[in-house]
Amino acid sequence: MPGISIKGIHMPESPIRKLVPYAETAKKRGTKVYHLNIGQPDIKTPEIALEAVKNSAIEVLEYSRSEGSEIYREKIAAYYKKCDINVTAEEIIVTTGGSEALLFALGTIADPGDEIIIPEPFYANYNGFATSANIKVVPVFSKFEDNFALPPVEEFEKLITPKTKAILICNPGNPTGYLYSKEEIQKLAALVKKHDLFLIADEVYREFTYDGVQHYSILQEEGIDEYAIVIDSVSKRYSMCGARIGCLVSKNKAVITTALKFAQARLSPPTLAQIACEAALETPQSYFEDVITEYVERRNTLVAALEKIEGVQVAKPKGAFYCIVKLPIKNADNFAQWLLESFNYKGETIMVAPAAGFYSSPNIGLDEVRIAYVLKKEDLLNAATILEQALKAYPNE
Structure with missing residues (x-):
């Protein structure tokens, strides 16, 4: 057999x-x-998103552009601007869920045998994505007793080798619910600049922060435009897990150009789901x-x-x-x-x-x-x- x-x-x-x-x-x-x-x-799910699909006048369900429809990407960029994140539609690639965005990111920045450092515990599928890409996950331990706060930068530095390509975080965290502070993000920013690494942030839970504390995106941090890659998704934000729409965001042109080749290889993200997500962006605060x-x-x-x-x-x-x-x-x-x-x-x-x-x-x-x-x-x-x-x-x- x-x-x-x-x-x-x-x-x-x-x-x-x-x-x-x-x-x-x-x-x-x-x-x-x-x-x-x-x-x-x-x-x-916001009614406006469901109605957009129900009322769609589409007669032929065509492919969309590989990077996602221009109108939708423009609206995503406008959403980010409201979050104090300045990116353009050209710096966004729409993906089939945040999962595909992460796969595109890993395929873009790492070769088989390369390493990604991730604070653990982490979203379980990161292990699966790394296996799929033949990349080694190098964990840095965060403590239950510290509510899973960012481990000391020195612990990261001990793990960096010539094979290290990136540090990956989830913020706010799945499975821990931990929210990294601005100061913690700045420590990571300084670290990736020092060692010439990418900083990938899975920010799909951006809206869900509690106790008066605001989310701070890596795309808000100055001086790391060439190092920063954000993974995002509508799944949790609008309770639209089944839409399977996410995006990869970076101001690094080489990253976007390369990730687009992966996007072209899989053809395009779902057309009807993009229509729903475009409408969802009009959801009131x-x-x-x-x-x-x-x-x-x-x-x-x-x-x-x-x-x-x-x-x-x-x-x-x-x-x-x-x-x-x-x-x-x-x-x-x-x-x-x-x-x-x-x-x-x-x-x-x-x-x-x-x-x-x-x-x-x-x-x-x-x-x-x-x-x-x-x-x-x-x-x-x-x-x-x-x-x-x-x-x-x-x-x-």
């Missing part, structure tokens, strides 16, 4: 999605499952204010409930809608599967994402899970109760 590629064998499973079959089986048994495992908001208020309440509700459970610790997030939770167990993968296969409380259980999959280093985060607080407050309280009862019943072998 023909063999599978080594790359395919080494491609990691998603800690977010790999337990789906167990969840589906639990549902078939009649168990209600609260999905805390995935960042799928229950917030309604009140929409975000309401959404942020809701997420703050959900965060506070969940964190307070978790902190009441014996043996549970939680890192309080400053942005996005995730938190890392440390549990009094030995192996979160086993626990998460047990929750779906063998446990229910009053006919209900929870699905969580084991956090080990968000680390690159082995045997780290084994007692941690990521929880997405994308459910209404009542459901989050029910989920916390189920977790408490599950921990009491779990054999923890």
